[in-house]
Amino acid sequence: MISIAEHQPKTESRQLLWTPSELTDLPDLEWTWEHWLPKGEVVLLAAKQGSGKSTLTYQISQAVADGEQLPDGSYADRGNVLYFDLEASPEAAGKRFRELGVKSESVHCCFLDGLPEGASRLEFFLFLVKNGQYDLAVIDSYRGLRVGDEMRADQTRETLDQLVAVAHEFSTTILIVHHLNKQSSSKDELDRVSGSSDLTARPRIVWLMNREGRERTLKVAKSNLGPEPEPIKFEMEDGRLIPIEQPNAVSAIEDACSFLQSMLANGPVPAQQATPAAIKHGISKRTLERAKRLMRVNSERRSDGWVWTR
Incomplete structure:
Protein backbone atom coordinates (compact mmCIF):
# COMPACT_ATOMS: atom_id res chain seq x y z
CA MET A 1 0.00 0.00 0.00
CA ILE A 2 1.28 3.45 -0.88
CA SER A 3 1.88 5.71 2.10
CA ILE A 4 1.09 9.35 1.51
CA ALA A 5 2.01 10.51 4.99
CA GLU A 6 5.60 11.31 4.05
CA HIS A 7 4.38 13.77 1.41
CA GLN A 8 2.08 15.67 3.74
CA PRO A 9 3.11 19.17 4.84
CA LYS A 10 4.03 19.64 8.47
CA THR A 11 1.64 21.91 10.33
CA GLU A 12 1.60 23.41 13.78
CA SER A 13 -0.28 21.39 16.39
CA ARG A 14 -3.42 22.83 17.94
CA GLN A 15 -3.24 24.42 21.36
CA LEU A 16 -3.94 21.90 24.11
CA LEU A 17 -4.76 24.05 27.15
CA TRP A 18 -6.78 27.27 27.11
CA THR A 19 -7.70 29.95 29.64
CA PRO A 20 -11.20 31.49 29.66
CA SER A 21 -9.80 34.82 28.41
CA GLU A 22 -8.14 33.06 25.46
CA LEU A 23 -11.37 31.26 24.61
CA THR A 24 -13.46 34.44 24.69
CA ASP A 25 -10.98 36.11 22.33
CA LEU A 26 -11.51 33.44 19.67
CA PRO A 27 -13.47 34.56 16.59
CA ILE A 244 -40.75 24.28 -3.40
CA GLU A 245 -40.86 26.47 -0.33
CA GLN A 246 -38.21 29.10 0.20
CA PRO A 247 -37.58 30.02 3.83
CA ASN A 248 -37.49 33.73 4.56
CA ALA A 249 -33.89 34.38 3.46
CA VAL A 250 -34.93 37.26 1.20
CA SER A 251 -37.10 38.90 3.85
CA ALA A 252 -34.22 38.54 6.34
CA ILE A 253 -31.94 40.52 4.01
CA GLU A 254 -34.64 43.14 3.47
CA ASP A 255 -35.10 43.44 7.23
CA ALA A 256 -31.34 43.83 7.74
CA CYS A 257 -31.12 46.53 5.03
CA SER A 258 -34.03 48.40 6.58
CA PHE A 259 -32.36 48.17 9.99
CA LEU A 260 -29.08 49.59 8.65
CA GLN A 261 -30.84 52.40 6.82
CA SER A 262 -32.67 53.43 9.97
CA MET A 263 -29.63 53.08 12.23
CA LEU A 264 -27.36 55.15 9.96
CA ALA A 265 -29.94 57.78 9.02
CA ASN A 266 -28.42 60.35 11.40
CA GLY A 267 -24.77 59.65 10.62
CA PRO A 268 -21.96 57.22 11.53
CA VAL A 269 -22.47 54.68 14.32
CA PRO A 270 -19.68 53.04 16.38
CA ALA A 271 -19.13 49.47 15.19
CA GLN A 272 -19.06 48.17 18.76
CA GLN A 273 -22.65 49.40 19.13
CA ALA A 274 -23.93 48.49 15.68
CA THR A 275 -23.25 44.74 15.68
CA PRO A 276 -24.81 43.99 19.12
CA ALA A 277 -27.83 46.11 18.17
CA ALA A 278 -28.33 44.12 14.97
CA ILE A 279 -27.99 40.78 16.77
CA LYS A 280 -30.50 41.93 19.40
CA HIS A 281 -32.83 42.79 16.52
CA GLY A 282 -32.59 39.15 15.38
CA ILE A 283 -30.17 39.64 12.47
CA SER A 284 -27.40 37.05 12.08
CA LYS A 285 -23.84 38.23 11.50
CA ARG A 286 -23.74 36.64 8.05
CA THR A 287 -26.98 38.36 7.00
CA LEU A 288 -25.69 41.62 8.46
CA GLU A 289 -22.50 41.44 6.38
CA ARG A 290 -24.50 40.78 3.21
CA ALA A 291 -26.78 43.72 3.99
CA LYS A 292 -23.75 45.96 4.57
CA ARG A 293 -22.44 45.09 1.12
CA LEU A 294 -25.83 45.69 -0.50
CA MET A 295 -26.27 49.02 1.30
CA ARG A 296 -22.63 49.99 0.66
CA VAL A 297 -21.98 50.55 4.33
CA ASN A 298 -18.31 51.28 4.99
CA SER A 299 -16.21 50.58 8.07
CA GLU A 300 -13.91 53.50 8.85
CA ARG A 301 -11.24 53.71 11.50
CA ARG A 302 -11.28 57.01 13.38
CA SER A 303 -9.43 58.35 16.40
CA ASP A 304 -12.12 57.03 18.76
CA GLY A 305 -12.45 53.61 17.06
CA TRP A 306 -14.23 51.96 14.12
CA VAL A 307 -17.51 53.37 12.82
CA TRP A 308 -20.06 52.36 10.19
CA THR A 309 -21.05 54.99 7.69
CA ARG A 310 -22.74 55.38 4.30
Whole structure:
Protein backbone atom coordinates (compact mmCIF):
# COMPACT_ATOMS: atom_id res chain seq x y z
CA MET A 1 0.00 0.00 0.00
CA ILE A 2 1.28 3.45 -0.88
CA SER A 3 1.88 5.71 2.10
CA ILE A 4 1.09 9.35 1.51
CA ALA A 5 2.01 10.51 4.99
CA GLU A 6 5.60 11.31 4.05
CA HIS A 7 4.38 13.77 1.41
CA GLN A 8 2.08 15.67 3.74
CA PRO A 9 3.11 19.17 4.84
CA LYS A 10 4.03 19.64 8.47
CA THR A 11 1.64 21.91 10.33
CA GLU A 12 1.60 23.41 13.78
CA SER A 13 -0.28 21.39 16.39
CA ARG A 14 -3.42 22.83 17.94
CA GLN A 15 -3.24 24.42 21.36
CA LEU A 16 -3.94 21.90 24.11
CA LEU A 17 -4.76 24.05 27.15
CA TRP A 18 -6.78 27.27 27.11
CA THR A 19 -7.70 29.95 29.64
CA PRO A 20 -11.20 31.49 29.66
CA SER A 21 -9.80 34.82 28.41
CA GLU A 22 -8.14 33.06 25.46
CA LEU A 23 -11.37 31.26 24.61
CA THR A 24 -13.46 34.44 24.69
CA ASP A 25 -10.98 36.11 22.33
CA LEU A 26 -11.51 33.44 19.67
CA PRO A 27 -13.47 34.56 16.59
CA ASP A 28 -17.08 33.47 16.21
CA LEU A 29 -17.91 30.33 14.27
CA GLU A 30 -17.97 30.92 10.52
CA TRP A 31 -20.28 29.20 8.06
CA THR A 32 -20.02 27.96 4.51
CA TRP A 33 -23.84 27.80 4.65
CA GLU A 34 -25.37 29.27 7.80
CA HIS A 35 -27.00 26.68 10.10
CA TRP A 36 -26.14 23.91 7.60
CA LEU A 37 -22.39 23.83 6.81
CA PRO A 38 -20.03 25.17 9.50
CA LYS A 39 -16.48 25.94 8.42
CA GLY A 40 -13.86 23.54 9.72
CA GLU A 41 -16.38 20.89 10.78
CA VAL A 42 -17.74 17.55 9.55
CA VAL A 43 -21.37 17.24 8.42
CA LEU A 44 -23.20 14.02 7.52
CA LEU A 45 -25.96 13.77 4.89
CA ALA A 46 -27.96 10.52 5.04
CA ALA A 47 -30.64 9.52 2.56
CA LYS A 48 -32.04 6.46 0.84
CA GLN A 49 -30.85 5.52 -2.62
CA GLY A 50 -32.68 7.50 -5.29
CA SER A 51 -33.49 10.42 -3.01
CA GLY A 52 -31.30 12.84 -4.95
CA LYS A 53 -28.54 13.23 -2.37
CA SER A 54 -25.76 13.32 -4.97
CA THR A 55 -27.72 15.83 -7.07
CA LEU A 56 -28.08 17.98 -3.95
CA THR A 57 -24.37 17.87 -3.17
CA TYR A 58 -23.50 18.69 -6.80
CA GLN A 59 -25.77 21.73 -6.64
CA ILE A 60 -24.33 22.87 -3.31
CA SER A 61 -20.82 22.43 -4.72
CA GLN A 62 -21.76 24.63 -7.66
CA ALA A 63 -23.24 27.29 -5.36
CA VAL A 64 -20.09 27.44 -3.22
CA ALA A 65 -17.73 27.42 -6.21
CA ASP A 66 -19.58 30.24 -7.99
CA GLY A 67 -20.89 32.19 -4.98
CA GLU A 68 -24.44 31.44 -6.07
CA GLN A 69 -27.77 30.86 -4.36
CA LEU A 70 -28.06 28.01 -1.86
CA PRO A 71 -31.25 25.95 -1.38
CA ASP A 72 -32.64 28.26 1.34
CA GLY A 73 -32.31 31.37 -0.84
CA SER A 74 -29.16 32.72 0.80
CA TYR A 75 -25.93 33.16 -1.16
CA ALA A 76 -22.66 31.32 -0.62
CA ASP A 77 -19.30 33.01 -0.32
CA ARG A 78 -17.23 31.93 -3.32
CA GLY A 79 -14.78 29.13 -2.47
CA ASN A 80 -12.88 26.09 -3.72
CA VAL A 81 -14.58 22.69 -3.69
CA LEU A 82 -13.23 19.13 -3.72
CA TYR A 83 -15.72 16.48 -4.87
CA PHE A 84 -14.35 13.05 -3.92
CA ASP A 85 -16.68 10.84 -5.95
CA LEU A 86 -16.39 7.16 -5.09
CA GLU A 87 -19.59 6.07 -6.83
CA ALA A 88 -19.79 7.75 -10.25
CA SER A 89 -17.49 7.56 -13.26
CA PRO A 90 -16.03 10.72 -14.84
CA GLU A 91 -18.46 10.25 -17.75
CA ALA A 92 -21.49 10.00 -15.45
CA ALA A 93 -20.35 13.00 -13.43
CA GLY A 94 -19.76 14.97 -16.63
CA LYS A 95 -23.31 14.25 -17.78
CA ARG A 96 -24.69 15.44 -14.44
CA PHE A 97 -22.59 18.59 -14.46
CA ARG A 98 -23.81 19.38 -18.00
CA GLU A 99 -27.42 18.96 -16.88
CA LEU A 100 -26.80 21.29 -13.94
CA GLY A 101 -24.84 23.79 -16.01
CA VAL A 102 -21.75 23.50 -13.81
CA LYS A 103 -18.58 24.76 -15.51
CA SER A 104 -16.70 26.31 -12.59
CA GLU A 105 -12.94 25.79 -12.45
CA SER A 106 -13.22 25.98 -8.65
CA VAL A 107 -14.73 22.47 -8.39
CA HIS A 108 -12.08 19.73 -8.44
CA CYS A 109 -13.40 16.18 -8.90
CA CYS A 110 -11.55 13.00 -8.00
CA PHE A 111 -12.70 9.53 -9.10
CA LEU A 112 -11.71 5.97 -8.28
CA ASP A 113 -9.92 5.43 -11.58
CA GLY A 114 -7.70 8.41 -10.83
CA LEU A 115 -6.41 7.16 -7.48
CA PRO A 116 -2.79 5.94 -7.26
CA GLU A 117 -2.62 2.16 -7.46
CA GLY A 118 -2.75 0.62 -3.99
CA ALA A 119 -3.45 3.91 -2.24
CA SER A 120 -5.78 4.10 0.74
CA ARG A 121 -8.86 6.06 -0.32
CA LEU A 122 -9.06 7.79 3.05
CA GLU A 123 -5.35 8.68 3.04
CA PHE A 124 -5.60 10.10 -0.45
CA PHE A 125 -8.64 12.22 0.47
CA LEU A 126 -6.81 13.61 3.50
CA PHE A 127 -3.78 14.30 1.30
CA LEU A 128 -5.90 16.29 -1.17
CA VAL A 129 -7.55 18.37 1.57
CA LYS A 130 -4.20 19.16 3.19
CA ASN A 131 -2.72 20.34 -0.10
CA GLY A 132 -5.69 21.90 -1.87
CA GLN A 133 -6.94 24.84 0.24
CA TYR A 134 -10.57 23.73 -0.09
CA ASP A 135 -13.49 25.50 1.56
CA LEU A 136 -15.80 22.51 1.01
CA ALA A 137 -14.86 18.85 0.50
CA VAL A 138 -17.56 16.30 -0.33
CA ILE A 139 -17.14 12.54 0.18
CA ASP A 140 -19.66 10.63 -1.95
CA SER A 141 -19.99 8.26 -0.26
CA TYR A 142 -18.70 7.14 3.15
CA ARG A 143 -19.16 3.50 2.20
CA GLY A 144 -16.94 4.08 -0.83
CA LEU A 145 -13.99 4.97 1.42
CA ARG A 146 -13.75 1.27 2.37
CA VAL A 147 -12.40 2.02 5.82
CA GLY A 148 -13.63 -1.16 7.47
CA ASP A 149 -16.91 -2.34 8.94
CA GLU A 150 -19.23 0.66 9.38
CA MET A 151 -21.09 -1.29 12.08
CA ARG A 152 -17.96 -1.39 14.26
CA ALA A 153 -17.78 1.66 16.50
CA ASP A 154 -13.99 1.55 16.90
CA GLN A 155 -13.31 1.58 13.14
CA THR A 156 -15.94 4.23 12.46
CA ARG A 157 -14.64 6.42 15.28
CA GLU A 158 -11.06 6.18 14.04
CA THR A 159 -12.07 7.26 10.53
CA LEU A 160 -14.21 10.16 11.69
CA ASP A 161 -11.53 11.33 14.12
CA GLN A 162 -9.13 11.70 11.18
CA LEU A 163 -11.72 13.60 9.14
CA VAL A 164 -12.58 15.90 12.04
CA ALA A 165 -8.90 16.61 12.69
CA VAL A 166 -8.15 17.63 9.10
CA ALA A 167 -11.36 19.69 8.90
CA HIS A 168 -10.34 21.66 12.00
CA GLU A 169 -6.72 22.07 10.96
CA PHE A 170 -7.41 23.34 7.44
CA SER A 171 -10.76 25.12 8.06
CA THR A 172 -12.42 22.88 5.49
CA THR A 173 -16.07 21.90 5.71
CA ILE A 174 -16.29 18.15 5.05
CA LEU A 175 -19.70 16.90 3.88
CA ILE A 176 -20.07 13.11 3.98
CA VAL A 177 -22.81 11.43 1.93
CA HIS A 178 -24.17 8.26 3.51
CA HIS A 179 -27.11 5.88 3.35
CA LEU A 180 -30.39 5.91 5.22
CA ASN A 181 -31.70 2.40 4.94
CA LYS A 182 -32.32 0.92 8.36
CA GLN A 183 -35.81 0.24 9.63
CA SER A 184 -36.09 1.24 13.26
CA SER A 185 -38.89 1.36 15.80
CA SER A 186 -36.98 4.04 17.72
CA LYS A 187 -38.46 7.52 17.92
CA ASP A 188 -34.99 8.92 17.24
CA GLU A 189 -34.78 9.28 13.45
CA LEU A 190 -30.97 9.22 13.62
CA ASP A 191 -31.26 5.51 14.42
CA ARG A 192 -32.24 4.98 10.77
CA VAL A 193 -28.77 5.97 9.58
CA SER A 194 -26.84 2.92 8.43
CA GLY A 195 -23.88 1.82 10.53
CA SER A 196 -22.53 2.56 13.98
CA SER A 197 -24.09 5.34 16.05
CA ASP A 198 -20.69 7.07 15.90
CA LEU A 199 -21.55 8.07 12.33
CA THR A 200 -24.14 10.49 13.71
CA ALA A 201 -22.49 11.20 17.07
CA ARG A 202 -19.15 12.54 15.77
CA PRO A 203 -20.32 15.06 13.11
CA ARG A 204 -21.48 18.38 14.54
CA ILE A 205 -24.47 18.50 12.17
CA VAL A 206 -26.48 15.68 10.56
CA TRP A 207 -28.84 16.16 7.61
CA LEU A 208 -31.57 13.72 6.64
CA MET A 209 -33.18 13.69 3.21
CA ASN A 210 -36.48 11.88 2.66
CA ARG A 211 -38.47 11.24 -0.51
CA GLU A 212 -42.22 10.98 -0.95
CA GLY A 213 -43.18 10.69 -4.60
CA ARG A 214 -41.67 13.63 -6.50
CA GLU A 215 -41.11 15.61 -3.32
CA ARG A 216 -37.91 15.57 -1.27
CA THR A 217 -37.44 17.07 2.18
CA LEU A 218 -34.05 18.08 3.57
CA LYS A 219 -33.78 18.74 7.28
CA VAL A 220 -31.17 19.17 9.99
CA ALA A 221 -31.87 16.28 12.34
CA LYS A 222 -29.05 17.18 14.72
CA SER A 223 -26.99 20.30 15.36
CA ASN A 224 -24.52 20.94 18.16
CA LEU A 225 -23.85 24.45 16.88
CA GLY A 226 -27.13 26.31 17.16
CA PRO A 227 -30.81 26.19 16.27
CA GLU A 228 -32.00 23.80 13.59
CA PRO A 229 -33.20 25.64 10.47
CA GLU A 230 -36.55 25.05 8.82
CA PRO A 231 -36.65 21.98 6.53
CA ILE A 232 -36.41 22.63 2.79
CA LYS A 233 -38.72 20.90 0.32
CA PHE A 234 -37.71 20.14 -3.27
CA GLU A 235 -39.09 18.71 -6.47
CA MET A 236 -36.89 17.05 -9.08
CA GLU A 237 -37.22 18.79 -12.46
CA ASP A 238 -34.98 17.99 -15.44
CA GLY A 239 -32.36 16.41 -13.21
CA ARG A 240 -32.24 19.35 -10.80
CA LEU A 241 -33.69 19.81 -7.31
CA ILE A 242 -35.94 22.89 -7.25
CA PRO A 243 -36.97 24.29 -3.84
CA ILE A 244 -40.75 24.28 -3.40
CA GLU A 245 -40.86 26.47 -0.33
CA GLN A 246 -38.21 29.10 0.20
CA PRO A 247 -37.58 30.02 3.83
CA ASN A 248 -37.49 33.73 4.56
CA ALA A 249 -33.89 34.38 3.46
CA VAL A 250 -34.93 37.26 1.20
CA SER A 251 -37.10 38.90 3.85
CA ALA A 252 -34.22 38.54 6.34
CA ILE A 253 -31.94 40.52 4.01
CA GLU A 254 -34.64 43.14 3.47
CA ASP A 255 -35.10 43.44 7.23
CA ALA A 256 -31.34 43.83 7.74
CA CYS A 257 -31.12 46.53 5.03
CA SER A 258 -34.03 48.40 6.58
CA PHE A 259 -32.36 48.17 9.99
CA LEU A 260 -29.08 49.59 8.65
CA GLN A 261 -30.84 52.40 6.82
CA SER A 262 -32.67 53.43 9.97
CA MET A 263 -29.63 53.08 12.23
CA LEU A 264 -27.36 55.15 9.96
CA ALA A 265 -29.94 57.78 9.02
CA ASN A 266 -28.42 60.35 11.40
CA GLY A 267 -24.77 59.65 10.62
CA PRO A 268 -21.96 57.22 11.53
CA VAL A 269 -22.47 54.68 14.32
CA PRO A 270 -19.68 53.04 16.38
CA ALA A 271 -19.13 49.47 15.19
CA GLN A 272 -19.06 48.17 18.76
CA GLN A 273 -22.65 49.40 19.13
CA ALA A 274 -23.93 48.49 15.68
CA THR A 275 -23.25 44.74 15.68
CA PRO A 276 -24.81 43.99 19.12
CA ALA A 277 -27.83 46.11 18.17
CA ALA A 278 -28.33 44.12 14.97
CA ILE A 279 -27.99 40.78 16.77
CA LYS A 280 -30.50 41.93 19.40
CA HIS A 281 -32.83 42.79 16.52
CA GLY A 282 -32.59 39.15 15.38
CA ILE A 283 -30.17 39.64 12.47
CA SER A 284 -27.40 37.05 12.08
CA LYS A 285 -23.84 38.23 11.50
CA ARG A 286 -23.74 36.64 8.05
CA THR A 287 -26.98 38.36 7.00
CA LEU A 288 -25.69 41.62 8.46
CA GLU A 289 -22.50 41.44 6.38
CA ARG A 290 -24.50 40.78 3.21
CA ALA A 291 -26.78 43.72 3.99
CA LYS A 292 -23.75 45.96 4.57
CA ARG A 293 -22.44 45.09 1.12
CA LEU A 294 -25.83 45.69 -0.50
CA MET A 295 -26.27 49.02 1.30
CA ARG A 296 -22.63 49.99 0.66
CA VAL A 297 -21.98 50.55 4.33
CA ASN A 298 -18.31 51.28 4.99
CA SER A 299 -16.21 50.58 8.07
CA GLU A 300 -13.91 53.50 8.85
CA ARG A 301 -11.24 53.71 11.50
CA ARG A 302 -11.28 57.01 13.38
CA SER A 303 -9.43 58.35 16.40
CA ASP A 304 -12.12 57.03 18.76
CA GLY A 305 -12.45 53.61 17.06
CA TRP A 306 -14.23 51.96 14.12
CA VAL A 307 -17.51 53.37 12.82
CA TRP A 308 -20.06 52.36 10.19
CA THR A 309 -21.05 54.99 7.69
CA ARG A 310 -22.74 55.38 4.30
